[in-house]
Amino acid sequence: MGIAERKEKQKEEIRKMILDASMKLFVEEGFEKVSIRRIADIIEYSPTTIYLYFKDKNEILFYLNQAGFIKLLELNGSLLLIENPLLRLHKMGENYIRFGLEYPEYYDLMFIQPAPMEKLAELNLGEWKNADLTREMLKSMVAECMSKGIIKNHDVTIVAMAFWGLVHGLVSLSIRRRFEKMVDPEEVIKTMHGSLNWMMSLFEENIESKTLEIK
Numbered sequence: 001m002g003i004a005e006r007k008e009k010q011k012e013e014i015r016k017m018i019l020d021a022s023m024k025l026f027v028e029e030g031f032e033k034v035s036i037r038r039i040a041d042i043i044e045y046s047p048t049t050i051y052l053y054f055k056d057k058n059e060i061l062f063y064l065n066q067a068g069f070i071k072l073l074e075l076n077g078s079l080l081l082i083e084n085p086l087l088r089l090h091k092m093g094e095n096y097i098r099f100g101l102e103y104p105e106y107y108d109l110m111f112i113q114p115a116p117m118e119k120l121a122e123l124n125l126g127e128w129k130n131a132d133l134t135r136e137m138l139k140s141m142v143a144e145c146m147s148k149g150i151i152k153n154h155d156v157t158i159v160a161m162a163f164w165g166l167v168h169g170l171v172s173l174s175i176r177r178r179f180e181k182m183v184d185p186e187e188v189i190k191t192m193h194g195s196l197n198w199m200m201s202l203f204e205e206n207i208e209s210k211t212l213e214i215k
Helices: 003-029 036-043 047-051 057-075 085-102 104-112 117-122 129-147 156-175 185-209
Strands: none
Touching: 003 036, 003 057, 003 104, 036 047, 036 057, 057 085, 057 104, 057 129, 085 104, 085 129, 085 156, 085 185, 104 156, 129 156, 156 185
């Protein structure tokens, strides 16, 4: 390995150290309470070093969010192989639950912690393309289900938000340990998937009876 390659490898290692340390601190202490100096102390480098890689902690948060959405999109990579849009939607919900349980730190930063969205927009790093892809994928599946009479025609955004709200609520309750008062710890995952299955069964009943009302 030449000098240039070693330097590049070292840069990538430091960048990863910064992101990993920031993730830990943001989740444990809250984004607002963490400073660049605090991150620097954790990785045992000077704050100046961090500024060589990131403009500020808002930019660090942006890249952590992007990394999380990439992982979520990878889980959903095979969805298009499922022909039935309702089954595809169901699988997307299962993938969302799996993502939240396997990557609770990413989930916390992406969907739970308050994020300075206006500050992130000012970074001018481009659109949140990975987040946009995930959202549009969900809306597209809902629209396809409606076009085929599987889900009663309604505002696509409203139905998509209702679906997302269910799985988001389940994951949030789980990683914040709010299921403990209602569900045996060993039954949490089963209960989460059971809740999703129940919602999907409402759509399946609609195929047969056409009586489901979404108000």
